[in-house]
Amino acid sequence: MNDAIILASRTVFAYPSMEHQRRHGPRGYTGYRAYKPWLRDEFAFQCVYCLSRERWCPNGHEEFAVDHTIPQAAAPDEACDYDNLVYACQSCNRNRQNTELPIDPGECRWPRI
Numbered sequence: 001m002n003d004a005i006i007l008a009s010r011t012v013f014a015y016p017s018m019e020h021q022r023r024h025g026p027r028g029y030t031g032y033r034a035y036k037p038w039l040r041d042e043f044a045f046q047c048v049y050c051l052s053r054e055r056w057c058p059n060g061h062e063e064f065a066v067d068h069t070i071p072q073a074a075a076p077d078e079a080c081d082y083d084n085l086v087y088a089c090q091s092c093n094r095n096r097q098n099t100e101l102p103i104d105p106g107e108c109r110w111p112r113i
């Protein structure tokens, strides 16, 4: 992954050089959507892919979703595994659909809080 997204010769988003260390580890929910409040805090109210923030969206967190790093179709047993879940805007979540990521975004760099 690049260290930054460059647009018109200026840095738009800067990614930290440290890997994200999960701060939460909730377990026991039977539906993956129940993890959304944890993921909002875990990923600083930002989409893990495009880094858009809830506050930039007219409907705030309603425009964000719980995304599976390993799609549910590929790993139904991990559908409610917190370590397989990330916070993503609806656009990124929709565009990704059932595509497997080449890397786990939870194991790469994230914005610092």
Ligand SMILES: [Zn+2]
Binding pocket: 047, 048, 049, 050, 051, 052, 088, 089, 090, 091, 092, 093
């Ligand atoms: Zn996004």
